[in-house]
Amino acid sequence: xxxxxxxxxxxxxxxxxxxxxxxxxxxxxxxxxxxxxxxxxxxxxxxxxxxxxxxxxxxxxxxxxxxxxxxxxxxxxxxxxxxxxxxxxxxxxxxxxxxxxxxxxxxxxxxxxxxxxxxxxxxxxxxxxxxxxxxxxxxxxxxxxxxxxxxxxxxxxxxxxxxxxxxxxxxxxxxxxxxxxxxxxxxxxxxxxxxxxxxxxxxxxx
Amino acid sequence: xxxxxxxxxxxxxxxxxxxxxxxxxxxxxxxxxxxxxxxxxxxxxxxxxxxxxxxxxxxxxxxxxxxxxxxxxxxxxxxxxxxxxxxxxxxxxxxxxxxxxxxxxxxxxxxxxxxxxxxxxxxxxxxxxxxxxxx
Numbered sequence: 519x520x521x522x523x524x525x526x527x528x529x530x531x532x533x534x535x536x537x538x539x540x541x542x543x544x545x546x547x548x549x550x551x552x553x554x555x556x557x558x559x560x561x562x563x564x565x566x567x568x569x570x571x572x573x574x575x576x577x578x579x580x581x582x583x584x585x586x587x588x589x590x591x592x593x594x595x596x597x598x599x600x601x602x603x604x605x606x607x608x609x610x611x612x613x614x615x616x617x618x619x620x621x622x623x624x625x626x627x628x629x630x631x632x633x634x635x636x637x638x639x640x641x642x643x644x645x646x647x648x649x650x651x652x653x654x655x656x657x658x659x660x661x662x663x664x665x666x667x668x669x670x671x672x673x674x675x676x677x678x679x680x681x682x683x684x685x686x687x688x689x690x691x692x693x694x695x696x697x698x699x700x701x702x703x704x705x706x707x708x709x710x711x712x713x714x715x716x717x718x719x720x721x722x723x724x
Numbered sequence: 725x726x727x728x729x730x731x732x733x734x735x736x737x738x739x740x741x742x743x744x745x746x747x748x749x750x751x752x753x754x755x756x757x758x759x760x761x762x763x764x765x766x767x768x769x770x771x772x773x774x775x776x777x778x779x780x781x782x783x784x785x786x787x788x789x790x791x792x793x794x795x796x797x798x799x800x801x802x803x804x805x806x807x808x809x810x811x812x813x814x815x816x817x818x819x820x821x822x823x824x825x826x827x828x829x830x831x832x833x834x835x836x837x838x839x840x841x842x843x844x845x846x847x848x849x850x851x852x853x854x855x856x857x858x859x
Contacts, residue, residue: 527794527798527812529798529800529803530798530803530807535801536777536801536802537802538801538802540802543804543838544775544852569807571774571807571809572809572815605852606851609848609855610804611855612774612775612804628774629774632837645727646730649730652733653730653732653733654733656734656735657734657735658735659735673725683726683727683730684730685730685731685732700859704856704859707856708853708857711852714849715850715853718846
């Protein structure tokens with residue numbers, strides 16, 4: 519591992535500093551198939567320029583089906599883009615967008631653990647690339663909403679048609695968005711928060 | 725045109741508790757390298773999360789390794805573990821090891837993350853909604 523000399527490390531710019539009053543942070547995860555606009559969404563609402571973190575996954579952490587028949591003990595580096603929104607002087611929200619390699623997301627220790635919830639971003643031209651990730655969220659009981667990133671040339675299905683195709687329960691919100699637009703991406707996050715709030719009122723089952 | 729059809733899945737296991745009762749390595753799926761920090765006065769154990777906020781408590785001592793000095797230096801204002809990893813260009817697991825040493829030496833302080841509980845905290849969600857509406 520190359521560690522740059524301490525002098526060359528540049529931390530956050532002064533304007534990117536959190537106030538000293540910041541006491542706690544929460545996270546949400548934006549998932550979806552390759553190229554549906556996850557990183558775009560993180561970038562459009564983040565107050566800082568999106569950053570990239572990474573984790574090294576050793577073979578022990580990688581499912582047998584992924585490394586089937588492989589005898590080498592390889593380590594895989596999984597990268598993750600994220601952004602930040604200061605909610606109050608005390609509370610900070612982090613948004614993690616998950617590029618490629620979706621089979622690794624759920625092995626990343628602590629990524630979904632403790633997350634308030636998830637946004638599944640879908641592209642109606644390739645709806646099926648988001649099927650697996652939705653199933654994995656369901657298996658792990660991570661609450662999520664579905665945001666349809668409206669690409670100009672994508673087929674437009676009625677929301678109810680999408681609900682049926684995605685086999686989503688009535689209470690799970692599905693909304694259209696333009697991930698490039700800040701207000702639109704913010705509305706997706708608000709939809710997730712309202713949904714989580716409704717779950718909090720209706721009981722601890724979710 | 726008809727969209728492709730998905731099949732809903734059911735939860736396969738209990739959602740993982742936000743604060744594990746067992747030490748690292750004891751839980752089935754958790755790799756042994758998972759590290760824990762002491763939070764608050766009651767000495768409760770909590771894992772170092774991607775969004776645990778870290779703040780420096782002192783200047784880097786001359787004896788500190790370059791990575792540790794750099795970490796302390798960029799944490800003059802609170803910074804999440806994920807941001808530390810990004811700025812230092814080090815994987816989360818390496819940052820976690822560095823932090824464990826620095827926490828033990830009381831050179832940095834950790835502010836525990838807000839995690840999803842079985843009963844979600846309504847006031848927290850309301851605060852987030854308010855904050856988002858102001859964006």
